[in-house]
Amino acid sequence: MGKMFLTRTAAVLAGLVLILQVLDLLSESGKITSVAGNGDAEVWRYIGLRAPQIISTFLPFSALLGTIITLSTLNANSEVIALKASGLSAHQVLAPLIVTALGIAAVSFAFNDRIVSRATATLSQWKNVDYGPLPIDRGDRSNVWVLSGDDLIQADKVKGRGDAAILGGVMIYDREGGVLRSIVSAARGKRDGKGWLIGPAQRFDVAGGKVTMLGNIHVADGVRPDQFTLSNVDPDGLSFGALRAAINDLRDAGRPTKSLEGSLWHKISGPLSAVLMPLLGAVAAFGLARSGKLFIRAVIGMGLGFTYFIADNFALAMGNLGAYPPLLAAWSPFLLFLLIGEAVLIRTEE
Incomplete structure (x- = not known):
């Protein structure tokens, strides 16, 4: 089950990255090549800097879709019924997917911290000069x-x-x-x-x-x-450690840091959202496939997952505006939908 979940998540992610990268390149390639001296090498450079951002953004979406595809396939073949008939609870059925999702979350955090942050910082600087030669940052x-x-x-x-x-x-x-x-x-x-x-x-x-x-x-x-x-700090362009150090320096300088603290905690809660996806998509695993409601259950799972992403973005925006405390902005959607997923699973299957 873990292998099925992982391969389907990777396949969905690859498809999403390919489609979204092509669409993004259609709008940006003209701007890149319009600069004198830019050519194919600069277009490929843009792809190399933009692709990590797309992967980071849509990895949780891919985990959700991978969960629904995996569980729907197992349900359609009556394999979930066999697992439950052997004495496994709904949580035990989902356990391999949750363990695999923990591994995905760990890899996602490391990928964001080491690769995405650097790519984001470089791409932001390149966009600021309209894809021209990057100036040397002398600290001015x-x-x-x-x-x-x-x-x-x-x-x-x-x-x-x-x-x-x-x-x-x-x-x-x-x-x-x-x-x-x-x-x-x-x-x-x-x-x-x-x-x-x-x-x-x-x-x-x-x-x-x-x-x-x-x-x-x-x-x-x-x-x-x-x-x-320290003037303008871009949380997306800094690793977890570098952002934490910047927040400490800004706090010592007497500047507001609440929005940056929310972004700091979201660097953990964001990748960890992959662990929620098997729970939110679990509704697709249960129920009789021959009842004709498998598609409806899959849509319900997708609805729960996408509602989480909307709530997460909303809470982070409220944190950036100072309306939510940093911990509440970063963790409240995760905890709320963890409780919702558990409530749906216990109410319907346990």
Whole structure:
């Protein structure tokens, strides 16, 4: 049963990837080849970067369809009836598929972490330059905000990384208890010990309306260079470990991380959704095939599975908007449909 499930899932996945890759290439190949110097090699490069994304997205769908095809075939041949007649419960009948799905989930997580994240990051950079030559990322950032205690620090430009980072257009908003007291501005800044040396600086006193020239001054002790070099974080383009480290750095910089935390947990719950598919598609395994309702049962299983994917995307979107806590956004659809699948199975078969 496990082998049947695995081969049918792989066959469905291969078909989906082939069809969707061709459709996607029809819309993108013209954009790729319209760039001077691009040819067949760049088209194949796009396929190599896009195919892992399609595989990652549709692997759970394939597991659902593989489950329904496997169980419908067994039911149609009365093999499920024979298994239950031998004393096996419905959960024992599904056990080989669930164990196989656990293996699929583990492979999916590793594939997403090692391959899909890198392909997504590279493809995003390539799309940003309209499929032209990829620029070298020298670590330059723009319009970066950092929280230092109650004070806000804004840099128009950040060049370089680590202790070699150079700030341009520095603005420090001096606040006490959330009330703005003064604004310190400087043309440039560089690393100085545990803080930053900025200058030539001037202070604008909000209450008095006076401007004071300060020259070169030392500010922002405890603010690390990586807090400036982290600007926009794309969770899809980072591995689980890299995203967790980025979230910690952003949290230390005083920036909101709730949406990224939801994406972090979804890197686990997403691949694990393959384990739900045998449970949600189990309705196709039971019932008498000669009753003429096998097709209806298969449609019900597909409906349960696709409803899960809709709920999962909805919860993740609510998490990105801040309406759901990160754990709720990532795990609530999984737990909800686990209970629904169990309830349907116990109510109808156990």
